[in-house]
Amino acid sequence: MTAQGKFVPSLRETAGARDALSFFRNEWNIYQKIVQSNAMHHRDLASLLGAVISKRFAVPFHFFDLACGDGVFAKSVLHGLPVARYQGVDLNENALMQAAETFKNCPYDFELHHGDMVAWVNRNRTPADVMWCGFSLHHLKTCGEKQALFSAIYQSLKPGGLFACVEPTCHAGESREHYLARTRPQVRSRFAALDDQEFSQMWAHISEHDHPETVQSWLSMGVRAGFETSREIYRMPGDLFCAAYLFEKPARRFTQA
Ligand SMILES: C[S@@+](CC[C@H](N)C(=O)[O-])C[C@H]1O[C@@H](n2cnc3c(N)ncnc32)[C@H](O)[C@@H]1O
Numbered sequence: 001m002t003a004q005g006k007f008v009p010s011l012r013e014t015a016g017a018r019d020a021l022s023f024f025r026n027e028w029n030i031y032q033k034i035v036q037s038n039a040m041h042h043r044d045l046a047s048l049l050g051a052v053i054s055k056r057f058a059v060p061f062h063f064f065d066l067a068c069g070d071g072v073f074a075k076s077v078l079h080g081l082p083v084a085r086y087q088g089v090d091l092n093e094n095a096l097m098q099a100a101e102t103f104k105n106c107p108y109d110f111e112l113h114h115g116d117m118v119a120w121v122n123r124n125r126t127p128a129d130v131m132w133c134g135f136s137l138h139h140l141k142t143c144g145e146k147q148a149l150f151s152a153i154y155q156s157l158k159p160g161g162l163f164a165c166v167e168p169t170c171h172a173g174e175s176r177e178h179y180l181a182r183t184r185p186q187v188r189s190r191f192a193a194l195d196d197q198e199f200s201q202m203w204a205h206i207s208e209h210d211h212p213e214t215v216q217s218w219l220s221m222g223v224r225a226g227f228e229t230s231r232e233i234y235r236m237p238g239d240l241f242c243a244a245y246l247f248e249k250p251a252r253r254f255t256q257a
Helices: 015-036 042-056 072-078 093-103 117-123 143-156 176-190 196-209 215-225
Strands: 005-008 061-066 083-090 109-114 128-134 157-170 229-235 242-248
Touching: 015 196, 042 072, 042 128, 042 157, 042 229, 042 242, 061 072, 061 117, 072 083, 072 093, 072 128, 083 093, 083 117, 093 109, 117 143, 128 143, 143 157, 143 215, 157 176, 157 215, 157 229, 176 196, 215 229, 215 242
Parallel strands: 005 109, 061 083, 061 128, 083 109, 128 157
Antiparallel strands: 157 242, 229 242
8 A cells, every 4th residue: 555645734823833833943953862862752652652552443543643743753653553544733844844754655644734733633523543642732831721622632533532642740739930940950861962052942942831730630631621531651760750641532422311
């Protein structure tokens, strides 16, 4: 089977989305250094997510990748799995050009959308089996914005579908300012692949755009959106920094007579 890929024209961007984009438009190569050195545990997360999906889906499934970047993470998750179709959305056109290269020889159809994931999920009318969002929900500033996206994601999944994400996570009762001060030293050692200039660019981005939530807050958003189960499935080693979460949509809806 020959893979087919296409770009879909831009969606409307929100002001918050434009802010988050400014770093990744200019500094995508710094982020790639971080990923390649496994400083954010992409390799561990890819094998974990691959195992979760293969346990759940023996038949071809549709995978939606929110804020997909260059698609390298998803490609490694999906390797060897029965993928019917991959769809990715990102604000960063450069990253999407790389994603087109990433998927060009894959044995499944792919579609890359340029635009804001919030707008995309809200207008999506083709439900998915699995939705993934890696290190990007935290660009939404408020709990209300994040909750609205969780609810839209729930609506965009088929019954029995899965949503998973990995996001910055703070201790219960910890302020954003305290989280940033506490995690800065460990982030500097995690990002050992970056020189001081690259680290300060990355840290400036994190300080301005990262809006972590507690474990309980991330899980509660899933519950409020309607997911049947919400659980933490991975925590980066060391003092709490980022964790991954899995949310399962009920297989069937029961209506009262
Ligand atoms: C930290 S990178 C993560 C990329 C990839 N998910 C990964 O785990 O390697 C953040 C990505 O989110 C994208 N992004 C941020 N806000 C977005 C939004 N509202 N809609 C779509 N993409 C967004 C950026 O362009 C960037 O590619």
